Amino acid sequence: MIRKEYIMTPGPTPIPPEVLLVQAEPMIHHRTPQYTRLFVEMVEGLKKVLLTRNDILTFASSGTGGMEAAVTNCFSPGDKVLVAAGGKFGERFTDLTELYGLGVERYDYPWDETADPNTIASMLKSQPDIKGVFVTHSETSTGTVNDIEAIGKIVSETAAILIVDSISGAGALEMHTDDWGVDVLVIGSQKAFMTPPGVAAVAVSNKAWEMVEKASLPTYYFSFKKARKKYNSDSPETPFTPAISLVRAMSKATRMLLDEGLEEVWRRHRILAECTRAGVIAMDLELFPKVLDRSYAVTAVKAPEGMSGGDIVRHLNREYGVIVAGGQDRLKGKIFRIGHVGYYNIFDLMVALTALEMTLKKLGFPLELGSGLAAAEKTYLEFT
Ligand SMILES: Cc1ncc(COP(=O)(O)O)c(C=O)c1O
Known part of the structure; x- marks a missing residue:
C-alpha cells in the first residue's frame, strides 16, 4: 500500500501550501527595507492575534x-517566584527557574487537573515578596487548559508579573494578552501558527519591562533589551540573523489567521476538539483529564486497560501513516494524544479517528467499527 503520512501531533503541525511556498522564495538580506517590511508585518499581525499592544x-x-528568555530577562538570582506546574511543560518552568537560581515556590498540581486560581491567590497573599508567577496556558502534555483570565486578575492586583507559556494555546484558544493581564506571553511558530519550528516570540508588558530594567541574570542572544532597541530603530530588525524563511512563513500564516477571523479560528479549534472527544468517548475510551478544562489544541486519551499507549502510537504510524503523540514522562505508555491545533479540518480528524478504530480493533480492543466516526460526524453537524 502506498504510504501517505498524516501528522496529527500537537506540534509540529501541518503547513498550509501557501505558507510552504513562500519559504521557497529567494533569500533576502535581513538588513534591508524588504526584510523590515516583512518583519514589521509579522510582528503587527502577531499583536492582532494575541490581542496586545x-x-x-x-x-x-x-x-x-x-x-x-522570560526567566533570564525578568529576574535576578534569588528572586522569589511561584511556578504552577501540572505537566511536562509546567515542569520546564520549574527546571528553568531552579537552574537560574531563583527562589522557587512550587505549586505542583495533579497532571489530570488544572491550576486552582485560589491557591495562587493565597500563595501570593501569604508571600508578598513573590515577584513572578509562571503558568502554562494549554498544557500540551496532559490536554488541559488553565484559566489565565482568572489567574491574570489575581496576579495583576499584586506587584508580581505573570509569565504564560501559550506555545500550544495562542492562535488556537482565546488569549486576550492585555485584558487578561499577561505580562510575558511566550509563543512558538510550530503549532497554531502553522509554520515550521524555529521562531519563538514573547509579548512583554510595561510592568514586565520594569522588572527587566532591574534584572541581573545575564542575557546575550535572548536579551529583551537588545531586541527591543533593534525593533524600535529607524529600520526595525533583530540583533542577530533571523530565520528569514520562517519569518516569511509566519507572516503569511498570521495573515491567514487574521483573514479567517479570530473568533472563527477559536471556534474551529473548539469544534474539532469536541468532535475528537465525542469520537473517542464513543469508542469507549476515556479522556485523560479529570477536569472539564480541556485544551482545544490536543485530546489526551487514556490507553485502554492492558494496552500500551506506545503500541497504539506505533501501530497508527506503521500501519496507517497517522502520526499522533504518546505520553511524556510519567505518562509514557499510559496515554496517547491527538493534536488538532493549527491547519486541520474535520476530515483530517476523520482520518485519525478511522485509523484509531482500526488500530484498536487490530490490537484486540472490543469496539464497533464506525462508532467513533458516527459520533464525531453527529457532533460536527450539531455545531455547524
Ligand atoms: C505548552 C508547551 N510549552 C513548551 C513547549 C516547548 O516548545 P519547543 O519544543 O518549541 O521548544 C511545547 C512544545 O510542545 C508546548 O506544547
Missing part, C-alpha cells in the same frame, strides 16, 4: 528559547 520580540529558536 505590548512589545513583541522574536528569536530564532523553538518555544523553549522564549521560556528561558
Whole structure:
C-alpha cells in the first residue's frame, strides 16, 4: 500500500501550501527595507492575534528559547517566584527557574487537573515578596487548559508579573494578552501558527519591562533589551540573523489567521476538539483529564486497560501513516494524544479517528467499527 503520512501531533503541525511556498522564495538580506517590511508585518499581525499592544520580540529558536528568555530577562538570582506546574511543560518552568537560581515556590498540581486560581491567590497573599508567577496556558502534555483570565486578575492586583507559556494555546484558544493581564506571553511558530519550528516570540508588558530594567541574570542572544532597541530603530530588525524563511512563513500564516477571523479560528479549534472527544468517548475510551478544562489544541486519551499507549502510537504510524503523540514522562505508555491545533479540518480528524478504530480493533480492543466516526460526524453537524 502506498504510504501517505498524516501528522496529527500537537506540534509540529501541518503547513498550509501557501505558507510552504513562500519559504521557497529567494533569500533576502535581513538588513534591508524588504526584510523590515516583512518583519514589521509579522510582528503587527502577531499583536492582532494575541490581542496586545505590548512589545513583541522574536528569536530564532523553538518555544523553549522564549521560556528561558522570560526567566533570564525578568529576574535576578534569588528572586522569589511561584511556578504552577501540572505537566511536562509546567515542569520546564520549574527546571528553568531552579537552574537560574531563583527562589522557587512550587505549586505542583495533579497532571489530570488544572491550576486552582485560589491557591495562587493565597500563595501570593501569604508571600508578598513573590515577584513572578509562571503558568502554562494549554498544557500540551496532559490536554488541559488553565484559566489565565482568572489567574491574570489575581496576579495583576499584586506587584508580581505573570509569565504564560501559550506555545500550544495562542492562535488556537482565546488569549486576550492585555485584558487578561499577561505580562510575558511566550509563543512558538510550530503549532497554531502553522509554520515550521524555529521562531519563538514573547509579548512583554510595561510592568514586565520594569522588572527587566532591574534584572541581573545575564542575557546575550535572548536579551529583551537588545531586541527591543533593534525593533524600535529607524529600520526595525533583530540583533542577530533571523530565520528569514520562517519569518516569511509566519507572516503569511498570521495573515491567514487574521483573514479567517479570530473568533472563527477559536471556534474551529473548539469544534474539532469536541468532535475528537465525542469520537473517542464513543469508542469507549476515556479522556485523560479529570477536569472539564480541556485544551482545544490536543485530546489526551487514556490507553485502554492492558494496552500500551506506545503500541497504539506505533501501530497508527506503521500501519496507517497517522502520526499522533504518546505520553511524556510519567505518562509514557499510559496515554496517547491527538493534536488538532493549527491547519486541520474535520476530515483530517476523520482520518485519525478511522485509523484509531482500526488500530484498536487490530490490537484486540472490543469496539464497533464506525462508532467513533458516527459520533464525531453527529457532533460536527450539531455545531455547524
Ligand atoms: C505548552 C508547551 N510549552 C513548551 C513547549 C516547548 O516548545 P519547543 O519544543 O518549541 O521548544 C511545547 C512544545 O510542545 C508546548 O506544547
